[in-house]
Amino acid sequence: MEHNYFKNDPLSQFYNLNKLDSVILTCDVDWAPEYAIESVINLIAKYGFKINIFATHKSEVLLKKHEHVNIGLHPDFTRPSQKDWFDKKILNLKEIYPNSKGMRSHRNFFGQNIGDLAHQAGLKYDVSFFLWNEPYCQAHLDYNGMVRFSYFWEDGIHLDLGKSFDVSSINLESPGLKILNIHPILFYLNSDTEDHRRAVTSQYSDLTIAPKLEIDNEINRGYGIQNFYKEILNYLKTKNVKTYFLEELTDIKLNSKLLTQKMSLGI
Numbered sequence: 180m181e182h183n184y185f186k187n188d189p190l191s192q193f194y195n196l197n198k199l200d201s202v203i204l205t206c207d208v209d210w211a212p213e214y215a216i217e218s219v220i221n222l223i224a225k226y227g228f229k230i231n232i233f234a235t236h237k238s239e240v241l242l243k244k245h246e247h248v249n250i251g252l253h254p255d256f257t258r259p260s261q262k263d264w265f266d267k268k269i270l271n272l273k274e275i276y277p278n279s280k281g282m283r284s285h286r287n288f289f290g291q292n293i294g295d296l297a298h299q300a301g302l303k304y305d306v307s308f309f310l311w312n313e314p315y316c317q318a319h320l321d322y323n324g325m326v327r328f329s330y331f332w333e334d335g336i337h338l339d340l341g342k343s344f345d346v347s348s349i350n351l352e353s354p355g356l357k358i359l360n361i362h363p364i365l366f367y368l369n370s371d372t373e374d375h376r377r378a379v380t381s382q383y384s385d386l387t388i389a390p391k392l393e394i395d396n397e398i399n400r401g402y403g404i405q406n407f408y409k410e411i412l413n414y415l416k417t418k419n420v421k422t423y424f425l426e427e428l429t430d431i432k433l434n435s436k437l438l439t440q441k442m443s444l445g446i
């Protein structure tokens with residue numbers, strides 16, 4: 180009955196109101212080396228899924244066209260700089276990935292000023308809002324015209340909270356948008372704790388060029404987050420779940436707003 184509340188929301192078809200059928204996969208690059216980014220892209224292709232990847236820097240792998248990958252921006256506003264103020268951080272990334280239509284801030288650092296700057300830079304959506312394991316995550320149209328998505332699961336937080344590596348520990352079977360986020364370096368290292376990942380990444384002042392042989396030596400050979408993420412993807416596959424680009428949902432939301440405006444104007 181409560182599903183009636185969503186009947187006017189054009190995105191309710193993605194809210195899994197009756198059963199789990201739609202999931203959105205995302206990935207925050209966080210300055211991962213090329214081979215780590217590539218390992219995520221290849222895995223998702225193997226499953227026939229789509230993924231939204233939020234870029235932190237210029238990556239040749241991400242600049243290549245992959246049908247199942249949609250690129251957004253992952254600006255870092257946590258390190259203030261005199262010359263690269265908020266707007267520059269968005270614009271610099273937009274210059275590298277001019278077709279990107281959305282963003283997620285590094286560490287979810289987001290406020291009205293950033294939303295306005297993102298909108299001015301031509302972005303249409305943001306997915307910086309995190310509601311850990313909450314049901315009923317949705318998308319809403321912000322005052323400035325940006326579509327704002329809430330996401331509900333992330334690899335590092337799963338480890339930090341000491342959650343078990345059991346798909347049932349993720350709130351997948353409740354209604355709501357199911358946006359799941361991973362990080363290539365954590366995935367590549369197959370870490371079983373964030374401390375494992377930190378001990379490795381803190382050795383590099385520029386992680387993007389960390390030599391593959393060195394990183395390969397640090398891969399956790401026991402059960403880790405990569406094994407768990409594959410279990411999640413297997414679960415989605417057996418349930419016949421479909422995956423989407425956030426840009427697709429954004430267009431549906433914005434087009435329906437246009438349609439409503441036209442109808443109220445009688446055109």
Ligand SMILES: [Zn+2]
Nearest residue numbers: 207209285286
């Ligand atoms: Zn990040």
